Amino acid sequence: MSEVYKLIHPVKHFNDYISIKTRLDGRNFDEHRNIKLNVNSIKTADASAVVKCGNTTVVCGIKLELAVPKAEEPDLGFLITNVELPALCSSKYRPGPPSDYAQVINNIVSEIIKNSKCIDLKDLCIVPDKLAWVVYCDMVCIDHDGSLVDACIIALIASFKTLLLPSVNYDTETEEIKVETNERINLKIHGLPVATSFAVYEHFQSQIILLTDPTNYEEEMCGGNGSNLIISYNKGLLCGIQKLGGGSLSTENNEEAIRLAEQHTIAVEKVINACLEGKGTNK
């Protein structure tokens, strides 16, 4: 019966749930879904992580390659992030070139990583002007159920944390490259960026409701272009706030969002650290 009601009167159905201060999956407004994290599950990648935030599942794999640095920035390596939304992950996407939405998500994720300065590109340089690492980070969404950016950032950071760079000997005279795969060092990560997504719902024209970690359905009810508000933290500093579409925020809503994002960040940091220590799944 409820399913029929949802199909015939989607907005009223959604409003009814909001009125009794609960969400379709039984969560409170400020509650996020369970996070499951598993690292190094893909052996062909240099580092990898699989993360599940509720039903949203993202696999991140990192591949390393060597290249010559750019002439204008001889002491910097390369960090290339790419988010893929294959047709597999949702019926919304058709096979073919990346959709506009995939490109937008891609841009948001790479900007968060760049702005958080969690990786110093200088650390990726081996010999200035001669040799540097190219770190390809490919995130494949295999099940899309909202809050994609959060899941992508968690998967990416967890992979970074487990990434070991092989030591490379470069002979400047013969230009010979020797990669010692047995001697590996950890990549330096500065901080631990975490993104928090919200859907902003305008309830009866006036009341603004912030839904933490929205599902795909909730995102669609709030405009249909992904999460409306994404707040990212790294080391206690904000490293990106995106507010797009959905209801408009007053000062109080803004304060509330920042407070919730701060709490969420601490919780996610705990999950990642616990996973890396125990190398298992939790929370």
Add this chain to the structure above:
Amino acid sequence: MVTDMKDVQDFKLKPMKCEFNFLSKSDGSAILSQGDTVSLVSVNGPLDIKMTSQRIDKSTLEVLFSNKNGKPSVENRYKENIVKQTCEAAILGSLYPRTGINVTIQELEDYGGFLACTLNCTCLALLNSGVSMRNVFAAVSCAVDNQGNVILDPTHAQLQTSTATMTFVFDSRDKSLITCFTDGCFSQDAYREALERSRSASDLVFAFYRDIIRKYCNVIG
């Protein structure tokens, strides 16, 4: 970091200049300069679009952004998305179901705060085209310099030394935040200060809109 009210009131934006109907063939167009930054926007619509992109409940908004060299890029898609989502909140799309509204943006000069300038220009072009709107919107950009001070509507030189830039878009009715996007790292306090100062400064933009509309009404009337 402490802002007293005097400081907040003592704000200034870069000089704005606008011309309507800059393009003769489009339904509405505007060219806006804010300091040295210049943007050109044309609006066409509501018009007929292909069946697959029609929506039964509201008009479909399409935004095309082209920068100076004209090459498509991932970044352009992101900017298009920002403009699209901002306009969607402002336009009364439900009045024009099964139609499309096209917004085309051309970058002319970028000396900082380009997206803010573009958003304001888009709002003016929409007003010029006569598309029904719920409210108008104003975009204001801010920068945080390396000492942590917030600079309102930064110049090109100030941007070179800044650690973060933020752009806010407010609606005209209750000055609530429609859109926000940032670049770089900054503290919560800096964000709050920038937000409040931009909110106050948005009055100047709305006043400018009113002036320019009044001017054009007189010419026509």
Add this chain to the structure above:
Amino acid sequence: MPAADLLSSQGLRLDGRRPNELRRIRCKLGVFTQPDGSAYLEQGNTKVLAAVYGPHQASKSKMSTEAVVVNCQYSMATFSTGERKNRPRGDRKSQEMSMHLRQALTAAIKTEMYPRSQIDIYIEVLQADGGTYCASVNAASLALIDSGIPLRAYVTACSASLGRQSATHEPLVDVSHIEEAADGVCLTVASLPSTGSIALLEMSNRLHMDHFNIVLTRAMQGCRDIEVILDGAVRQHLAEGWTKQDVITI
């Protein structure tokens, strides 16, 4: 020709398996919420995801009044292989794979049940270690069952190669990546084991006619063995699945 070093003097293969031994298969149905049917399958170190959407209305150009249109897309994640793949899909190899998948799966689906409709089957390879085609067919078979689309029979695929131990030739079932790379013969069969029919047969490298039959028989035996494993997984999924689903939908 059978490569000389595929079998050790003890009759064991490069990864320590016996000639007639499959790699370990682990699989799970209904892993995702968005698609109508989905499955995850691990065959040794090859890890594959399959999702099925449909049947839904077919696009006008593709629509057939006779039977359902099966649309397959095979894609390999950029990090799935030893060298980074630049194009996860759309290159010639992926297109060929997609086509072969479509042919094998169309043979199993009761296509006449859904005229004017379309079924989309998407395959994502997360880790490749030889036999990606076989793993893809097996995963897709499970995903189709999960989606509830009527099938004639299980469709399974298995590969086989030929090794040589002193003078005797020994067929090897379920070829792994190192065996593929050793330049031996590789015969891939997709079949409907319970009906005994072959849906697709493909072979690379040279093989003497005398040995063809034993290699094919070994591959077909592999298909039958895989069917048993898949059937077990489906039964187990149904046994535990129904109770769980009831809890979720209420």
